[in-house]
Amino acid sequence: MNVALIGYGLWGRNLARVLARRGWLAAVVDVDNDAVCESRRAFPQAQVGTCLDALAWESVDAVVIATPPQFHAEQALIALECGKDVFSEKPLAMNKEDVRRLAALADERGLILMTGHILDYHPAVVELLRHCTTGDVGELRRIETVRTRLIPRSPHVSVVYELLWHDIALVSRLIDRPLQAVSADAMVDPSSEAKFDAETDGIRVSIGGSLTQPYRQSRVIVTGSEATLVFDDERDWPEKLQRFGREETHEAVAVAATEPLAAELAHFAECVRTRTAPRSDAAVAMETLAMAETLESSCLLPQ
Numbered sequence: 461m462n463v464a465l466i467g468y469g470l471w472g473r474n475l476a477r478v479l480a481r482r483g484w485l486a487a488v489v490d491v492d493n494d495a496v497c498e499s500r501r502a503f504p505q506a507q508v509g510t511c512l513d514a515l516a517w518e519s520v521d522a523v524v525i526a527t528p529p530q531f532h533a534e535q536a537l538i539a540l541e542c543g544k545d546v547f548s549e550k551p552l553a554m555n556k557e558d559v560r561r562l563a564a565l566a567d568e569r570g571l572i573l574m575t576g577h578i579l580d581y582h583p584a585v586v587e588l589l590r591h592c593t594t595g596d597v598g599e600l601r602r603i604e605t606v607r608t609r610l611i612p613r614s615p616h617v618s619v620v621y622e623l624l625w626h627d628i629a630l631v632s633r634l635i636d637r638p639l640q641a642v643s644a645d646a647m648v649d650p651s652s653e654a655k656f657d658a659e660t661d662g663i664r665v666s667i668g669g670s671l672t673q674p675y676r677q678s679r680v681i682v683t684g685s686e687a688t689l690v691f692d693d694e695r696d697w698p699e700k701l702q703r704f705g706r707e708e709t710h711e712a713v714a715v716a717a718t719e720p721l722a723a724e725l726a727h728f729a730e731c732v733r734t735r736t737a738p739r740s741d742a743a744v745a746m747e748t749l750a751m752a753e754t755l756e757s758s759c760l761l762p763q
Contacts, residue, residue, distance in 0.1 A: 462486035463522050464487040464523050465479060466514075468498070469495070475721070478722050482726075484729065485503055486520055496510055516542045522546070522547065522572070525548040536548045536553075540565045554617075556746060556750070559749060563742035575744065577629045578720050584701040585691060588682065591703070598687065603631055609676060610674050619669060620756045621752065624752075627669070634682065637661065638751070641659045642755060643657050644657075645657075653669070654669070655667070686706060687706065689704075690703075
């Protein structure tokens, strides 16, 4: 698989690293000349440039998009029109109509369209979902997520799209139904920090995060009638997923120490090879977008 990477920013660099390691990085495109020069030094085997002409190159099989969110839909559309399979970082698009348009074009052309929901490929989250679906935690009662970073906020998207998207995607998978009775507590600057509470069919949901905290948190707590699972991505691998039983039992859940981004891109490559639908396809992107819009509409957050 020969991939053209569109966007060589902070996350684009991680994508380039993994793609190059697997021998998949064929081209890097960025509008910033400094980024182009840096990518040329880091990956001399890849062609580099500042325009989207690479999307039409016959040598390119697939396109990976890691530009700012407001450009994802347009660039994915161009790539699909050029006959390329597409992996786009989240969100796939900023509105449902664009998701529908991309999904329809991919289906029409027989192309792979995948969105970057990295938690779907995190070994600890895969195990967490397995425990939930097999009934290990019992009846689902509460889901709490907390995510904090100290990074510049985007003037184009809110904290929901910038930071909370992956947690929203995970909650969507866990409850598999729309949120109800949503309330929002916007703190300090609602464009960079917010907390949402909801209740759906007896399941309480709390999703919170901030782009202004000097320490990192990436935590999900799933409480059921029989057990509680705690996923903490800031812990070392042996402690990332822990199970707390009703009888005050506590154990670390064994998970493979596999880099989630590497697993995610390997899944994309397998979908390209076998022409099978990805785990995080346009339907998953639509479900996540619907939940994100529900949360965002509960308070005055700019889009």
